[in-house]
Amino acid sequence: MKIPELCLVALVGISGSGKSTFARRHFQPTQVLSSDAFRAMVADDENDQSASSDAFAALHFVAGKRLRAGRLTVVDATNVQAHARKALVDVARDHDVLPVAIVLDVLEEECWARTEARPDRDFARPVLTRQSRDLRRSLKQLKNEGFRHVLVLRGTAAVDAATIEYEKLYNDKRELTGPFDIIGDVHGCLDELVELLGRLGYAVGEDDAVHPEGRTAVFVGDLVDRGPAAPGVLRLVMGMVAAGHALCVAGNHEAKLLRKLRGANVRVAHGLQETLDQLAVSDVDPVPFLDSLIGHYVLDGGRLVVAHAGLKEAYHGRASGRVRAFALYGDTTGETDEYGLPVRYPWATEYRGKAMVVYGHTPVPAAEWVNNTICVDTGCVFGGSLTALRYPERELVSVPARQVYYEPVRPLAPPAPADSGLNLVDVTGRRTLGTPAGRVTVAAENAAAALEVMSRFAVDPRWLVWLPPTMAPATTSRQEGFLEHPVEALGDYAKADVPLVVCQEKHMGSRAVLVVCRSPSAALKRFGITGPGAIYTRTGRPFFPDDAELLDRVRVAAEGIFDELGSDWLVLDAEVLPWSAKAAPLIREQYASVAAAAGAALPAAVSVLSRAAGRGVAVEGLLSRFAARAADVTAYADVYRRYCWPTDGLHGVRLAAFHVLASEGANHARRDHDWHLALADRLVEADPSLFTPTRRLVVDPSSTDGVTAATEWWLDLTASGGEGMVVKPAADAGPSVQPAIKCRGREYLRIIYGPSYTERLDQLRARNLGRKRGLALREHGLGLAALDLLAGGAAPWRVHQLVFAVLACESEPVDPRL
Structure with missing residues (x-):
């Protein structure tokens, strides 16, 4: 059985089917959240069914915390009822991970025999029969409930023989460390793309481009629409991706083109007609390629994220509909501006993630860094330029557009303003920071x-x-x-x-x-x-x-x-x-005042004691001590005076x-x-x-x-x-x-x-x-x-x-x- 490395696993099976034994065999103890254990936590009795509501509330809370931190989580409960599974699917969706169901379909008679052998189980046989009936109904609807993977083990032999392998999500390319050349929105500008690749050092052909030093191009999407040569751009990028010389994420224009080519009723606007006309007279079939594009990539050990419209940290390496929607379209407020275009929320100004995020989608006059994110769509099709970011060098390389191919609906706007200071949440409260020490x-x-x-x-x-x-x-x-x-x-x-x-x-x-x-x-x-x-x-x-x-x-x-x-x-x-240039007030108030007071008092005391000694009074010890202190004060004043001289401004x-x-x-x-x-x-x-x-x-x-x-x-x-x-x-x-x-x-x-x-x-x-x-x-x-x-x-x-x-x-x- 293959399951994603990060997912929520729901074990489904009636009491006595061996779910806990299965969980111990295949998962780490910290990965398994048992409903029995949570009942014991809240009621001191794992069999107290009256505590189930509170126990599952606590279990779901802990599951959410684990998934938020990116940790595989397994829920060990019967999960034979739809409402129980729905709560788990909701937790998975809330944290943008895939829900997986592993069903242990073991005969009721065998499960009852195991239950009777356990002294801590005292429910009657009809309870097991009801669970078995619920399980039969569940097998038909798990896919429709939202489980992306449904794995059914029928019988004890299948349960005992099962092994689990972990699969990376398609967006997880952390093993690829680059170096990369991340290229902004091309929009059918083939001549500029060829020129840019050449400037980056690639040997460019009609359907491939190779860098002699093994660099990999990464395209942020929106290869098509508006520009003059969408099929040529597709042919070149498709060839590079197939040869392993490039990666490409989906842009919103690719997603719309794919829906149109598959016969969906989409509004033909924003340059889509140009692409359809160009494809009609070319031999390029982009459907398999467009269908293979994913929303974002996590690269270089998690240090680099590439998405068409950017991606906030909570979505890095996650898989869900809303993650893909954010990657394709960004975060919108639901409003439209005076040009009829969606108003986008400036997520980059609040970004606090460690990974560098490189994206496009919203054209800007020049690429600029905002909180470790950068938009490399510099509006080539609108007469701007085509830009690439060399990673890890953080070097920007651009070529100017040959002409204005498409008039923008909205003038190119500058990027969101860079972070100009601290947010209170960044520095308040107890916090732990990593350092070389x-x-x-x-x-x-x-x-x-x-x-x-x-x-x-x-x-x-x-x-x-x-x-x-x-x-x-x-x-x-x-x-x-x-x-x-x-x-x-x-x-x-x-x-x-x-x-x-x-x-x-x-x-x-x-x-x-x-x-x-x-x-x-x-x-x-x-x-x-x-x-x-x-x-x-x-x-x-x-x-x-x-x-x-x-x-x-x-x-x-x-x-x-x-x-x-x-x-x-x-x-x-x-x-x-x-x-004294900075500490003059301190010197006057703390040091000079002490020296002045002691300089006035101690010589007078020494004089009095000297006269007393001259009259034969036994004050030699006291006189010696005060004389030494007077000398110490003189030395004290000499010390700080050495570090003072007059300055004027x-x-x-x-x-x-x-x-x-x-x-x-x-x-x-x-x-x-x-x-x-x-x-x-x-x-x-x-x-x-x-x-x-x-x-x-x-x-x-x-x-x-x-x-x-x-x-x-x-x-x-x-x-x-x-x-x-x-x-x-x-x-x-x-x-x-x-x-x-x-x-x-x-x-x-x-x-x-x-x-x-x-x-x-x-x-x-x-x-x-x-x-x-x-x-x-x-x-x-x-x-x-x-x-x-x-x-x-x-x-x-x-x-x-x-x-x-x-x-x-x-x-x-x-x-x-x-």
């Missing part, structure tokens, strides 16, 4: 906190393509007088078997993300917004009230990088200096770039750090008054010489006023290794833990780093996933989900000093 769960309360920040303070969400992850500190040091030290920082990577690390100067400024576009048109094309780009903080807020001048200087400095990477936009990770602002994160078609975040820093050096060379260099040292973290060299370098760096260093694997070390570890200088940590923190080192060494390290890995993974999607041209909402999750993770209860 594994699944990351975002708590609902953290999402709410992120939404507050994003909705009130963030830049336009179309610029928000990445947020910097938090960074874990090194293992707490046991070196005398230090809380963080290179010995432990490098030791962390040595334990992870990282062969080389980059010790990189840690600039004391404010982390910033720069999205830089080469031109306003490039920004509009890639991000759906005009402007030079954006510069924003690690919480997504605008960095400066007016950043156009700064972004323009960055654009000029990056001119050579644009060319080298073949991109009209870049995403940079950088530090904005000085710290953008004058005096410096940028320390250290990552070129992404460009057109590429996520560079996994590249070696020497590549990133070499590009950063080129920015410094191009504009040394704006960009500042990042000093670094490459060492082996497991060698004594490497640790010694890094320690001496770090001590010199921090002694001259540097904040410290960031240690990173020189090359990508995988998702389980920290992407960066910060090792901050002894003096710098005064502004983190307080002026006199060195008096409490033993207490501070008990700090717990586990949550911070876990958070750093999760946020880094989310960022990598966002950049992967950005480089792959994914719909903006998918990138935003991940970026939003990074900000939501920042609400985790982690010690901010870490």
Whole structure:
């Protein structure tokens, strides 16, 4: 017996016919929904017939959930009554899967013998007789009830000998991975089709076209009507499909032509007469080919869906009348416009599926991406162009129409507007997202906190393509007088078997993300917004009230990088200096106020204690402690003052770039750090008054010489006023290794833990780093996933989900000093 891989199987048979045994033999336990089990769930007794109504309501609900998720479902119940089967057919239709009936037609006497042998069955023989009578009636009407497959096993021997094989649905071509050339509505434009195939690299004949590299053409339907050479187009496409060089889905014009050729009474309009006249004088018989066309294909492991009018995610890989209708005609509102044509619902603007959907049907002036969907019908027959999408390259190839073959009833309209931001449902509530580091769960309360920040303070969400992850500190040091030290920082990577690390100067400024576009048109094309780009903080807020001048200087400095990477936009990770450029209010209110208060009080206290000591009062210990604290406060003030200098607008602002994160078609975040820093050096060379260099040292973290060299370098760096260093694997070390570890200088940590923190080192060494390290890995993974999607041209909402999750993770209860 052959059944579809995805279907709803109804086992039909009287009590004792062996349905449960059959189900255990042929299906997984999780695939089988037993009416007895559901009675037990709702009534604690699988024989309580009074609970049947509630039990079947629960069973149908669970069946619907399984079918919605695309899982084979088997219903183990007698199902001998029409109303019981109707409920199952309705569930199957609700989820657009095929209902299958497997009938176990076993003699009543044998079933009664089995029933009498079971102590848990206490109903009388007339019940079985009634079921048997219902089964006899059912055998005649199962097909008419909507079951697409009816498989009858007559007798115990047939039941025992049966085997089950699974068949793919006709639309399931996931094993075909391409590459593909997906061609829009041809409408009888043979010359343009031949030209387009030639431009795509095919060797074109009269009845076949072959690509030397084995590419496959995929036609989105509407091969016929309106244009001058429908038979020639049919001959060529039919030959390509027969030879295995092409696939083709049905268009609404093919469906109508087939009905007409079979004698149905259809309205001859919209170019159908032209096709009928052309076929009348040709030797092309398209009926077998047209009859073989299906509504849509699922290709490349489910990553690509091709349908004539598009297909929403719930219908991918499903089979039903409404799925085919959607694929042929789209989603209409039931209204007509001023041209008498149906008003179509813009399903693409709400599409949230992972699969790329390529379609035609509604002609547009130019193919444009909307939420990972694209319409490639560019109105060739109306004087537009014939367009193909090269997959997986996402490259569009078009040839212009030779002439206007058919005047459109309605002027070509632009595609639906691209998604310009987030939908609330995409980012609220508890959700789990996939990343290279594994699944990351975002708590609902953290999402709410992120939404507050994003909705009130963030830049336009179309610029928000990445947020910097938090960074874990090194293992707490046991070196005398230090809380963080290179010995432990490098030791962390040595334990992870990282062969080389980059010790990189840690600039004391404010982390910033720069999205830089080469031109306003490039920004509009890639991000759906005009402007030079954006510069924003690690919480997504605008960095400066007016950043156009700064972004323009960055654009000029990056001119050579644009060319080298073949991109009209870049995403940079950088530090904005000085710290005071962004943190001036924080410095005044939190740091300077402490220094001022302590600077006034402590010297006065030291003076009083000194005079008391001069009179012979025993205050030496107290005096020593207050004098040390006064020195600590002076050192504390010196630290934060090093990172402050006057700026006037953008004058005096410096940028320390250290990552070129992404460009057109590429996520560079996994590249070696020497590549990133070499590009950063080129920015410094191009504009040394704006960009500042990042000093670094490459060492082996497991060698004594490497640790010694890094320690001496770090001590010199921090002694001259540097904040410290960031240690990173020189090359990508995988998702389980920290992407960066910060090792901050002894003096710098005064502004983190307080002026006199060195008096409490033993207490501070008990700090717990586990949550911070876990958070750093999760946020880094989310960022990598966002950049992967950005480089792959994914719909903006998918990138935003991940970026939003990074900000939501920042609400985790982690010690901010870490």
